[in-house]
Amino acid sequence: MTIVNECIPYNYERTITDLYRLISKYPYGRIESIGRSVLGKQIPHLLIGHGSHVVHINASFHANEWITTNALMKFLETYLRAIYRGERVAGIDAQLLYENITLSIVPIVNPDGVNLVIDGINAHEAYSAFIPYIGREVNDFQGWKANIRGVDLNNQFPAYWEIERERKIPKSPHFRDFPGYAPLSEPEAKAMVQVAKRYQFDCVIALHTQGEEFYWGYMNKEPMEAKEMAEYFEKVSGYRAVRTIDSHAGYKDWFILETGKLGFTLELGKGINPIPLSQFHILYPKTESILANAMNILACK
Structure with missing residues (x-):
């Protein structure tokens, strides 16, 4: 009997519950908190295995890309069960x-x-009265990418952040694209930097949506083996490998610039965010192939 139900959206509470259920059933890892969100939610971090190479995968930097959490939770259960x-x-x-x-x-x-x-x-949480004033689409929040106080977390990192700050249209908190008033102003972004430094990641893979492509370079700072890995990912997934785009201040960008190690941003699925769960059966096998092969390539080094 499976624990992860990829057919329903994974909010925070469901994610935490199923993480602990998975580790209880398959005791191969440990869960810790790497920090707290603006509203005080502990940000979970799971470690599995004891190899010398550390592969990091994250999901749901952007709020309306929550299907990436569904994909990562399913990959986690598939891996633990295997x-x-x-x-x-x-x-x-x-x-x-x-x-x-x-x-x-x-x-x-x-x-x-x-x-x-x-x-x-x-209505009982902080920022509840503030949220409607910084942008919403129609009668819901399906277009919301930012954290709860209107900062785009994947525009928060010190990798030419000033360029994004200058050219992004929102100059104050907004439901999408505002990079903040300074890099690493948000607790979630700070936590992601701290965990990378603490565990000395060898490879970072950030799951986003959409476009059926992935980005593997930044400012010519990526290692030589990144191109070969990208070509292999393209082969096993059918996703298009793109070395760079005109974008800065992302987590993958910062990681490559800071360490010179492997970093990839995967754009799962195709369409309008949030990608509907009806696409999950299409995007998941491609995601699994990339993630497992990334681990395998480093395991064989």
């Missing part, structure tokens, strides 16, 4: 990955924003 049963994930021996890779997962970077998109305003 370890337990001695099976393969995307054709790769899960036990080999477990022994040679430490997998780091932050399944919901922006818990306040995700809950707003999925569940609407909680």
